[in-house]
Amino acid sequence: MDISFFAAAVVAGTPLLYAILGELITEKSGQLNLGVEGMMLMGAVIGFKMAIITGNPYLALLGAMAAGGFGAIIYAVLTVTFRANQVVSGLTLTIFGTGFASFMGQGLMGEIVPPDMKLFFADFKIPFLGDIPILGQIFFNQGILVYSGYLLTIIAGLYIYRTQIGLNLRAVGENTAAADAAGIHVSLYKYVHVIIGGVLCGLAGAYLSLVYIPSWQENVTAGRGWIAVALVIFCKWNPYRVMMGAFLFGGLDIIGFRIQKFDIHISQYIIDLLPYIVTIVILILVSVRKSHSGSAPASLGVSYFREER
Amino acid sequence: MKKLTLFSVLVLSALIAFSGCGKKDKTTIDGKEVVMGFIYVGPIGDGGWTYAHEQGRKAVEKETGIRTIFKETVPEGAEVKDVIRSMIDQGATIIAATSFGYMDYVAEIAKEFPAIKFLHCSGYKMGENLSTYFGRIEQPRYLSGIVAGMKTKTNKIGYVAAFEIPEVVRGINAFTLGVRSVNPKAEVHVRWTHTWYDPAKEKEAAKALLDEKCDVIAQHQDTAGPQQAAEERGMFSVGYNSDMAKMAPKAYMTAPVWNWGPYYVGEVKKVLAGTWKASDYWGGMKDDIVQLAPITANAPDGAEAKVNDIKKKILDGTFDVFAGPIKDQKGTVKVPAGSALADKDQLSCDWFVEGVVGKTKGK
Structure with a gap:
């Protein structure tokens, strides 16, 4: 196992990082959005389409974020305004997003991201940091979207734990009625953070279609959205842990290709299963030892009716 | 000027009528139109397996003049039987199923429709009206x-x-x-x-x-x-x-690339000539079905x-x-x-x- 494996794990983990962060922020507001996979696919297809039409990386990313945000708005209208069941609404959003992406993706097959846009997303070394032995090679010789992923994680952490709005947000997620009584605009908070979550999921999809693959393919996410939902629990709703979870699972996803060269007598199929086995084990562990600090927002998944308070 | 226009219109309509007639004679057998249906496992724009078969379909239309229909992204499950039935409803008389996983379903449905000719790619099951075909890639x-x-x-x-x-x-x-x-x-x-x-x-x-x-x-x-x-x-x-x-x-x-055109065109020509028989085809570079x-x-x-x-x-x-x-x-x-x-x-x-x-x- 060498440094190149760890650098590849960071790349494989980056789409997860955006998606986990998006879902984490959504869940902090007490909304459980299972539409991550759908919003990722919407972002992936619109981002790619914008890339082909405009050739401008900013417009492509903007389009992806708008598409993810649009998916989140549908979910927010259903669950916040009309108080529909959050689980069902999220699942519906995934089905909708998958269909939306295959429909919009017709005719994009075989297209590739324009070369100058590939350059925009290409790896570059960060001065000084990139020269640190080992760590520099793993973390600071990457593309622009990997770096912005690091930044967003830190910003999200500061936002949630160090600002007044972040405190209000946590209050909405923990005890919606109390937050409402304290004069916090509950619906507004829920809307804004569900949409921010969708925007980040759109970016996660765009990372796959614009940087990782750089070409269009149906179902480009291949279940990564679901892993992201489970990883929010793994990260114990703490944004600072998101990076660890994302890169660990990025590594598990690709480890099979790196150990095939060794003469190990483990079935390759077991290794393919590793990310899923680890997810299940972690879900069990988290629910067994219910420490106070690492548990879900208390109002997660519960629709808020002011009259019932 | 007017005469010239009239003349060109006449020539053009004659050409269209003529080509129309010619087409009709070539594309029917015993008065029934020959239509070929293609079932694809992926989208035609995948730039790979299905794209290669789609080029074969285009070659059939171009070289034999018969009508073709196709359906993309058909899963390798029982659904393929519905797709085949719907193609037969649309008039298909030859059906090419272009993925290994269709084999059992095609073999089943081939017995149900003895008058329809079936071609199945990369499998090993054959029947009276079911051919199997592949290439030496x-x-x-x-x-x-x-x-x-x-x-x-x-x-x-x-x-x-x-x-x-x-x-x-x-x-x-x-x-x-x-x-x-x-x-x-x-x-x-x-x-x-x-x-x-x-x-x-x-x-x-x-x-x-x-x-x-x-x-x-x-x-x-x-x-x-x-x-x-x-x-x-x-x-x-x-x-x-x-x-x-x-x-x-x-x-x-x-x-190494696939070139299905020659095989598909050859089979359609045999059908039109009334000499088609189910066969086990495994062509190589000399048959032009595979190329570099x-x-x-x-x-x-x-x-x-x-x-x-x-x-x-x-x-x-x-x-x-x-x-x-x-x-x-x-x-x-x-x-x-x-x-x-x-x-x-x-x-x-x-x-x-x-x-x-x-x-x-x-x-």
Whole structure:
């Protein structure tokens, strides 16, 4: 196992990082959005389409974020305004997003991201940091979207734990009625953070279609959205842990290709299963030892009716 | 001026009427229109397997003038039966099912509709009205191995492969024999992905091989993921299914590709002539059903001459890709000099030739 494996794990983990962060922020507001996979696919297809039409990386990313945000708005209208069941609404959003992406993706097959846009997303070394032995090679010789992923994680952490709005947000997620009584605009908070979550999921999809693959393919996410939902629990709703979870699972996803060269007598199929086995084990562990600090927002998944308070 | 216009209108309408008549005579049999239906496992724009079959469909329309219909992304399950029924409702009299997984359903439904002619790709079940067909892609794979063997400087070639099945194992063997015919020191390192179609995973497998100092990447996969990995690292690649030059202009050298047109056109012509019979078709380069895509400027000097030399021998039948002596990975002689691997042994091939680094079993 060498440094190149760890650098590849960071790349494989980056789409997860955006998606986990998006879902984490959504869940902090007490909304459980299972539409991550759908919003990722919407972002992936619109981002790619914008890339082909405009050739401008900013417009492509903007389009992806708008598409993810649009998916989140549908979910927010259903669950916040009309108080529909959050689980069902999220699942519906995934089905909708998958269909939306295959429909919009017709005719994009075989297209590739324009070369100058590939350059925009290409790896570059960060001065000084990139020269640190080992760590520099793993973390600071990457593309622009990997770096912005690091930044967003830190910003999200500061936002949630160090600002007044972040405190209000946590209050909405923990005890919606109390937050409402304290004069916090509950619906507004829920809307804004569900949409921010969708925007980040759109970016996660765009990372796959614009940087990782750089070409269009149906179902480009291949279940990564679901892993992201489970990883929010793994990260114990703490944004600072998101990076660890994302890169660990990025590594598990690709480890099979790196150990095939060794003469190990483990079935390759077991290794393919590793990310899923680890997810299940972690879900069990988290629910067994219910420490106070690492548990879900208390109002997660519960629709808020002011009259019932 | 008016006269000229009138004249051209007359000529044009005559032409249209004439061509219309001509078409009608050619495309019916016993007064019934011949229509061919194609069932695809992927989208026609996949740039790979389904795209190649779609080119075959276009060749049928162009060369025989019959009407064709098609359906994309049909899953390899019982749904294919509904698709076939709906095609028959739309008038289809010949149906080509272009993926292995359709086999059992096609065999079932072929009995239900004895008047319809069925063609099934890459399977082994046949019937009165059910043909099976495939191509010897191993021949152009051997040739692409020559290009890769001449190109490699590290003597390590990476091969991203889908599943441990005879079709893929056979391809890796042919490729390796081609590599070692020009570069006996080179090794072919195999990485299994367990998917036909996942660009992210395929690319990661190729990246792992590149990190192990492989400088040429080949593939038995349906996306261009491995090509893009080679392109990003400034290394070289051999594609599969169709010309992938557009996907990796600086890396791509050549690819073994499918050319289904001649087979489909031939079958339709037989149907129109009333001489069609169910058959077991396994064509090679001389039938033009498989080809080597044009060799690009990324290929090493002299590769084209060497390839053309062997290609000529394959075409005139004096060269067999699987001619002995062939040793397996342990050095045991599997095919002695003077003989060649029989078709049935090729179809059940589960061992690697000398020079392959990897295992044919998933453990």
